[in-house]
Amino acid sequence: MSRTSKYAELRKSPPVLDIKKDSKEVIFTTISVMCDNRHTIRFRKNNNSEFKMSGMGFSLSNWQFGYREGGIEPYQIEWKADENHWNDVIRMINSGTEVIQKVISR
Numbered sequence: 001m002s003r004t005s006k007y008a009e010l011r012k013s014p015p016v017l018d019i020k021k022d023s024k025e026v027i028f029t030t031i032s033v034m035c036d037n038r039h040t041i042r043f044r045k046n047n048n049s050e051f052k053m054s055g056m057g058f059s060l061s062n063w064q065f066g067y068r069e070g071g072i073e074p075y076q077i078e079w080k081a082d083e084n085h086w087n088d089v090i091r092m093i094n095s096g097t098e099v100i101q102k103v104i105s106r
């Protein structure tokens with residue numbers, strides 16, 4: 001009996017992700033290629049109105065952003081978030097070993 005992983009399902013059929021305009025906090029839930037483990041990435045605006053990215057206790061290097069593209073640094077993703085280019089942020093997060101399952105924003 002073959003079971004398709006949640007990761008594989010999300011790669012084949014990504015969810016529609018809506019992010020509120022002018023959000024001050026955006027939280028992505030991701031699913032790992034390894035055993036469908038779940039993790040969280042949080043973007044929160046600081047006092048300078050710039051987004052700072054957090055792996056919520058996990059190192060951001062665990063996501064291996066852009067491993068197929070030669071690597072993407074977290075600051076590059078933060079800069080796209082600062083510009084409200086959320087489609088680019090989503091693409092960059094999904095370029096690693098995890099894929100976004102859902103997002104919440106406020």
